[in-house]
Amino acid sequence: MIVIKGAGDLATGVATRLKKCGFDIVMTEISQPTTVRRTVAFSQAVFDKKVVVEGITSVLASDKREINKIIENGNIAVVIDEKAKIIDEIKPKIIIDAIIAKKNLGTKINDAKIVIALGPGFTAGVDCHCVIETKRGHYLGKPIYKGSAIANTGVPGEIGGFSKERIIRATADGKIDPVSKIGDYVKKGDIVAYVNETPIFAQIDGIVRGMLQKNINVFKGMKSGDIDPRCERNHCFTISDKARSIGGGVLEAILHLSNFKF
Incomplete structure (x- = not known):
């Protein structure tokens, strides 16, 4: 075992x-x-x-x-x-x-x-x-x-030419309320979630590969999801x-x- x-x-x-x-x-x-x-x-x-x-x-x-x-x-x-x-x-x-x-x-x-x-x-x-x-x-x-x-290093690994930009980070302290689901396609500037009433915007175009469960407590700057610029939807549901x-x-x-x- x-x-x-x-x-x-x-x-x-x-x-x-x-x-x-x-x-x-x-x-x-x-x-x-x-x-x-x-x-x-x-x-x-x-x-x-x-x-x-x-x-x-x-x-x-x-x-x-x-x-x-x-x-x-x-x-x-x-x-x-x-x-x-x-x-x-x-x-x-x-x-x-x-x-x-x-x-x-x-x-x-x-x-x-x-x-x-x-x-x-x-x-x-x-x-x-x-x-x-x-x-x-x-x-x-x-x-x-x-x-x-x-x-x-504190720097996320590069995927599809993007590193820090692909990470979805909390914009405030509080409970997260996702707008986008894992597997959704988003554009740069789209609102992907809220923390209390503070929006979190996508920093790049891509597919939402990760997103925290609704009502999880987060702090400002905390990793709360990620966007994959490769836009392969099956990657969201298979081991990396x-x-x-x-x-x-x-x-x-x-x-x-x-x-x-x-």
Whole structure:
């Protein structure tokens, strides 16, 4: 069994790849997930109870008994557990920190036989056994067994020639009220959402690939969605190239480390 901390779109890319390879998966989430790519994230099970992504089903669980039943039925269990206390109950041999917080929120190298972490904020050999590179580019998905991932630049990766412009950011503190849905085509200057009564405008033409759930609390400047200038609508409902690459890196790391750990 593997516990994945976090159930956002990148964590979901990892989970689907591992599930298809025969691993049993439990994912932890917070009570109000802020995943923008909700159509391809198992974190949405917190709101919808059950989510299917590319043929893999995740189901919300409340305790160990429900987790076991969900796994016995061939599905992925998602549990609301911000501190990942379920780890102490089920004692998995493999833990993956896929929170993507750009810092370590409490993962330790001795939490399991194999501990893998995604992105910056971790050092392989110190607080985990392997770090997976998450920055778009030449090294995306690379397992790192000594050292750290590339430091967070704060600049979103470029897609279709756009970087910062493609991100939908909250224009005020408050609750978000989307106008556009994931999969909608928008033009630069269109209102895509409101925070209270403050509009959020699209900065580029494209398709809305991500948007926060209605009534999620946001703060000014917070990432609340994204627009894809490539305008491939099916991309909104399928796992991204980035998530697939990271998932492949995690699978490689598990198999590599298993040669030494078990």
